Amino acid sequence: MSTVRAPVRHHLGAVEEFPLGRFRVFEISGRPVGVVRTAQGLFAVRNRCPHQGAAICAGRVSGTMVASAPFEYEYSDKTPVVACPWHRWEFELASGRSYGRVTNKRLVTYPVEIEDDHVYVTLRGGEAA
């Protein structure tokens, strides 16, 4: 049993079990955690949109439209985002920040790493999986 606030690393499975661009959602110590693999790496977020609480991991994972001249759309996948399925607000997977300053609220993110082709996510508190 870990201490309440100590970081705990949880093993979630082999990398190959994580499809590209689609979240897998886990219940870890009572928290819903989504993990997604993208071309830019693995990301873990809380499956709860900070706007109105939607299960955001059901949303689309992609790059996004970046600032451009009017009517000159420029798509970039340098900053992967997840778009909430309820209101399409986009959050950066790496930082949890709202893309385009739509809100000051942040999506909760968790450290995630790969070790020997296996995926681990670290949460504060709870039992190790």
Place this chain on the structure above:
Amino acid sequence: MSPDAFVDCEHHVIVEGLSDLAPYMTDGWAERLRTSEFQMPQLGPHPGVELESGSEQGGADPYAAAAALDERLTHAVLIPSQPLVSSGWLGHRMAMVFSSAVNDHVVATWLPADPRFRFAISVPVHDGQAAAEEIHRLGEHPAAVAVCFSPMAVNLGQRHYHPIYAAACEHDLAVIVHPGGSEGKVVGPARLGGVGPRTPEEIFCLLPQIAMTGLSSLVFDGTLQRFPGLRVVFAGFGFGWAPSVVWRMDAEYRGLRVEVPWLTQTPFEAVTDQVRFVVDAAVEREPGTWTLASMLGAGALVWGSDTPFAGGGIDSLTGGDEPSRSRMLGANALDAFPRLRAQVSVAV
């Protein structure tokens, strides 16, 4: 009151007859208008006001108008009324000849009547490039502070207007958008929504629809961003509609940002920076005025007397705390009209 400025942002000018304008046209055009079926635009009824052209209210007589100015005023921005009607004309060249002559008439006969007079350059918007040329012709006149037009059935943010905005920015002139009176009546001017109104009362009530569409277009088409020096003043549309529209634009922007990724400000921020609304003294006297105003931010409103179409002066707009009133009458107007701010700064 602001110690630096007390500005009437909407003081209309009426031209009584073609003979007043003929000296500012080529002989050919003057003859053409004299011998054709051309009639000076007759200004329609305004809500609750009897208009008598040339009356002591100052519609057509610059010296009578000057004498009737509120003595507290530091500046009054002259907006010729009849060129606004020309958005309903099919003859784009005639509209420009007429507007250009009115501009020269204002410079020659109105400006000498009172040192507080400033003027908006009237341009018809059938031909954006021709309008820009007229702005360049008069843009450096020391009393010019704005460009004024009534929109046609092209959204305000679209490329059609870009030459006008570019020219206005080049001369630090604000752009005043004002109804032309033909909306909903003929093809050409901006259209009203739905099936369309049938009576003058309905048209007056629904004119804000045009401003709503125009404001939305200026924001979402990225036009305010494309012209960061642009200052747009909505006059004659009231402002009570604006808080809900700006609120809605902000709400929609959150979900639809990917559709307009060029916006680096929220709609509210863009409007706050670059758009002002003239309080219509004739219809916005209710206590709710100040509650609505607070929703737009302290800098959004400027005051216009709508002379000679409205009876009440600034004192008819009751309520509001002194800082808000003072800002509306002074600082906000100087924000709206960069040329005016420059002159006040120099004077101080």
